[in-house]
Each structure stands twice: as C-alpha cells, then as structure tokens.
Amino acid sequence: MPADTVLRQPARSRPRDLLPGRSPWVVMYHSVDDCADDPYNVTVTPARLKQQLRWLRSRGLRGVTVGQLLDARRRGTGRGLVGLTFDDGYGDFAENALPLLRHYDCAATVFVLPGRLGGDNAWDADGPRKPLLTAQGIRAVAAAGMEIGSHGLTHVDLTRLDPERRRAEIEESRALLEELTGRRVHGFCYPYGSVDRATADAVRTAGYRYACAISPGPLTGQFALPRVFVGERDTPWRLELKRCVHPIRRRPWPTGEALHGEAGR
DSSP states (O other), X not given: OOGGGSOOOOTTOOXXXXXXXXXXXXXXXXXXSOXXXXXXXXXXXXXXXXXXXXXXXXXXXXXXXXXXXXXXXXXXXXXXXXXXXXXXXXXXXXXXXXXXXXXTTOOOEEEEOGGGTTOBOTTOTTSOOOBBOOHHHXXXXXXXXXXXXXXXXXXXXXXGSOHHHHXXXXXXXXXXXXXXXXXXXXXXXXXXXXXXXXXXXXXXXXXXXXXXXXXXXXXXXXXXXOOEEOOTTXXXXXXXXXXXXXXXXXXXXXXXXXXXXXXXX
C-alpha cells in the first residue's frame, strides 16, 4: 500500500486501552452497498463506511481481524485496536469494503457460509436478494489479508437444531473453508447472534479459537464475544457514543479467560 494512502493519526489522539478485564471492542457490519431497500438494516453505503473508517483512524484506532485483536491482547499490545467483522459473506465486500479497508490500513474478519457459495441471502424473506461471495471471491478476500471465519453452513439458528445437525453446521463448515482457502479457520460467528451454553461448547469442542455473538450476557467470553452493531445511521458522533458506553454496557472479560488459543490447531 502506498504510504500516502494511509490517514495520518493526529498527535493529540489517545486511543482507549483494551484492558485485560474489559471485553474487546468488536464491531459488526454486514453488507456494504448503495441499497435503498434495507428492511433489516444490514447495509451500510461505501460513503458511510469510508466516513466511519476515517473516524476510527482519526481517534488513533485501527481496525484489525478478531484473531489479530485476541493475539494482541494476549501479548498486552491490544491498545488502540478494534475488531472489525462482516457477517454473511456478501459479495459486495470484495468490491466495496475491501478497497476502503486497505486504504485506511485496516483488516477485518469476514464470516462466510460455505454451504451457500455464490448463492444469496434467502434467509431474509422480506429483503432484496444480495449475492454472496463465491469460492473464488473468498480466496481473493483471504489473499488480500482478511481473516475468513465460519458463519455455519447455511445460516440457521444453531440453538434450535438437534446436536447432530448443529455439529455438522459447525464442523463441516470449518473443514470446507480450510479446504477452500488452504488456511486454518479459527473464528466462528453464531447466525443471528443466537448462542446458548450447548452451542458455545460445541464450537469450542470443534477446535475453534473464538466465536462471535452479539449480546451473550453471562456467556460473555472467548467463545461468546459481544459485538457492537454499526450501520448506515452511525455518524461519527454516534460511534463516539458507542465507544464510550461499550465498557458500561458489556460484561467484563471473565477473570482468567484463556487467550492463548489452546483450542486451535
């Protein structure tokens, strides 16, 4: 990346430290596109994403993958890092989000659905059909430095499945993605943010390093990471507010929570 494409950080910026006892600040995106019909509020325009990334860098913060964030916390170097995640693996990520992330020297974790490669978001019954990443698209995103994680095979609520089908969604999706990318897949994201103890245990048993939820309550930890939704209405002042209230709204990171990825392989 040319040096002149990176936004310089003002000297006055003082990034908020991610202390060991504080839940990491991880934000959640979905689709990046110019879309007027958005009943589920899952789309942010490229112009808004650009503004949000510029705000992030102006505060002395940098977006990284969730894997990078957890590794940095383990080393005690997580200061100023924010986990960026994009759910569902929309095809517009490669075209609209990736160039902006690279421009602002950021990275992200993209949670994809290997059981729907090249398909669309059929689970959103009332919304417009949005194409999903193809196998080639996922490989290109991974080659560009983004982390690929599993969102299950087909985007179903895992807490409503029997143990065998839940295991297939969790384990088979990982195997398919590792075969597709030639890289280990360490991260999982619960469809709809739905997680219970049995589902979190299944993800841990499957060998993932971490899993992302939304508001997991008492389950908050490495296999139920809380995330902050970011959408089209999130202007810089709203992001500043979300940043400030995050330590208050989210449960503290459990004492002694393992960050060494012992479940990974």
